[in-house]
Amino acid sequence: MSFPRSLALCMGLFCCDLAQAASVVFLNPGRSDEPFWRSYAEFMRAAADDLGMELRIEFAERDNARMLGQARAALLGPEAQRPDYLVFVNEQYVAPEILRLGQGSGVRLFIVNSTLTDEQRGLAGGPRERYGNWIGSLVPNDEEAGALMAEELIRQQRRVQPQGGIEMLAFSGVKQTPAARLREAGLQRVLAANPDVRLRQLVYAEWDRGRALEQARQLLPRYPRVSLVWAANDAMAFGAMQAADELGAQVRGRLHFSALNNSPEVLQARVDGRVDVLVGGHFTLGGWALVMLADYDAGQDFARFGGADQRARLFTRLDARQARQLLKHLQQPGYGVRFRDFGARGHPDFSGYRFSLSPLLD
Structure with a gap:
């Protein structure tokens, strides 16, 4: 044949x-x-x-x-x-x-x-x-990603605090990485355009959840008027969120958190409203x-x-609907x-x- x-x-x-x-x-x-x-x-x-x-x-x-x-x-x-x-x-x-x-x-x-x-x-x-x-x-577009998070955090806070006096904490990654440096540059560009927003402290949590948790346990009580937490990835955001949860509902309730990445955990947190600003795509x-x-x-x-x-x-600011849609694609x-x-x-x-x-x- x-x-x-x-x-x-x-x-x-x-x-x-x-x-x-x-x-x-x-x-x-x-x-x-x-x-x-x-x-x-x-x-x-x-x-x-x-x-x-x-x-x-x-x-x-x-x-x-x-x-x-x-x-x-x-x-x-x-x-x-x-x-x-x-x-x-x-x-x-x-x-x-x-x-x-x-x-x-x-x-x-x-x-x-x-x-x-x-x-x-x-x-x-x-x-x-x-x-x-x-x-x-x-x-x-790492610099743009840092700016997207900062801009949206500030915009959300101005809804409840239209006047000055807004305070922020920032958690960056490994200092010797271009991604961390560029995301910080985006943050600093937005802060320069919003001089009434005060960055109380920026720390390097090295992309690590546990390290951010330990740092946030010290920083959140030190700066009781902070309302915004900018984090250069999702793991550090979750560490800071855990520290806020430990301090009680009053502290957790006044804080807006940003995160960056597309893990199923952070996408679900955006869907549930636990993360206020999410940027992802890279x-x-x-x-x-x-x-x-x-x-x-x-x-x-x-x-x-x-x-x-x-x-x-690639970096895109994701609302709850988009986070839900991305979760579905990740499973295909x-x-x-x-x-x-x-x-x-x-x-x-x-x-x-x-x-x-x-x-x-x-």
Whole structure:
């Protein structure tokens, strides 16, 4: 019995596609049990499956030495085992060392979330300059995220306190991370435009719930007139909320909390009204980066559609309805997203990337 010619041709093309599937290693700087970085990895896996890419994710468990070891293995290991692409984050400013390791490896490098700082670029240059195999980057609008939270917190407080005298506490992440620095910059920009709002103290809780809890136990009694709590991620917001709950309903009732991220816990808290301001969306960034790499691998250089360095306006302020809708999408296989629809491949009229959280809010 012989296969029909058309079927044999289709099978041959399918096998050819499998043989040529682009391979990607992502150096995940977070912990494997950390909700944000776990959801980030899951969204990337959904994108890789839809795009026909091979993806391996290495968790650094927030250990920079471990991350550099993973980079070294991917870039300097046996040539036949090296990936086509290495995707990584400039977490605690390690990117220049990874770029150096990648020289001559044949692996193309792509940075997500936090790219080189201006000072680092002064030494290393930009994509496709000193390091020719560093092909690009995709980062979110972190500064805007910090501003979105601050603006909405202040707006809500002005409903009950239209005159001055508003006081705020702020919980930021790891000081040596670009994301924390940029979100703080957004906060400070809004405070400068609202001089009657006083930031009593900003502390670094290192993205950690327990650390924020201990800090808030000291800060909330110290500043009894504080009404706004700005937190650069959801874990720190929950830590501060727990400290407020411990102080009683009177303290908890006067406080408005912001949070950032898209864990099921924080989405449900927004639905329930326990979180007053929620900004999210950047857990999708790694998946969108794979769309760009799939285009590049197919000969459609993403640099033609917005440059080698790109910024996606992923951070969105979520109301209760949108938080509920996002919760539903998180439970769908592949998140209900056709990633191939967002790239240049197969779209002759493609004019640029328009990555956003919108596909998960419909």
